[in-house]
Amino acid sequence: MGHYLGGAPLGTQEQNILSDVPGLSLGNNGIGRDVYVVVIVVCKFRTKKSHTVQLKHLLGQLLADWRHALDEEANETKLLLTAAVFHQRVINPDHADQFSYPIQALSDYLDWINVLAMDFYTPSNSHQQTGPVHAWRNPPNKDWCGSAGIDNWINGIGPNPVKIETNKLVLGLPFYGYEWTLAGKHEHEFFAGADPAKATSLEFRTIQEQYINKNGGRLVNDDEYGATYWHQEAIWIGFDDAHSIATQVGEAFTEYNLGGYVAWHLEADDYNWTLSKADFDADEEKGELADTAPPDE
DSSP: OOOOTTSOOOOHHHHHHHHTSTTEEOOOSOOSTTOEEEEEEOOOSOOOGGGHHHHHHHHHHHHHHHHHHHHHHOSSSOOEEEEEEOSSSEESTTSTTOEEOOHHHHHHHOSEEEEOOOOSSOTTTOSSBOOOTTOSOOTTSTTSSHHHHHHHHHHTOSSOOOOOOGGGEEEEEEOEEEEEEESSTTOOSTTOBEEESOSSOEEHHHIIIIIIHHHOOEEEEETTTTEEEEEETTEEEEEOOHHHHHHHHHHHHHHHOOSEEEEEOGGGSOTTOHHHHHHHHHHHHHHHHHHHSOOOO
16 A cells, blocks of 8 residues: 555555555556546544544545546546445544544545445344344434435534535445344344344345245335345345335435445346346436426426
């Protein structure tokens, strides 16, 4: 991580501070026409308290220098700079060592921002019960879901009052889920007692082909949470299917007018492109509704 594109070399102290942030990737895959340059700025974990303010400044400066370098390198085709971010502007908001994104820098220098509104309940943070893995809504905990995350980024909730244009925000769509083993066969709803079956995620393709198609079981679309789960005897998997994906895309564009969506990742879709078709159809339906809306008076 010694140098970044077009900027001065990072010093040892700066490298050490940035390396404290799991998920932060600085680099490039080559510069040229039609190349998307992506900076991953995902801070999900706690970092050293003494570094948080300096880290925020360094990230802001990094984006500014990288934007300048890309503009210098570009010829006729603009080079794009994007970031993937946590579903909230502030990481660990209830801790003294919270991290706050440099919002003004993200707004000024990025072409769009991928909001990872996913992974609210996983085997790593829900050890004894199931949960709405990629909840779009969450009545028991209204701040811990995708719609609240998007609202947080748009409206500047918390210590970052700077607002971001909605068409610069892109909704992250998860094409995967997680498996738990139920403690009792008759308790299978969200927050039922369960133990994680696997620490790693399952691609939607695997869930569809290896579990649902082979074993039958019961698929539940819970519109209260905007989330989906499937269970068969003691096997329980939380994920997003076509119904929940369409719900998220439809509401994200209708209510928030977001700039687009990004799937993680397309290869995890099944051979019928079920999820890809669902988000595309929901986007098209949103466009048709906009075209038929009455003019403002």
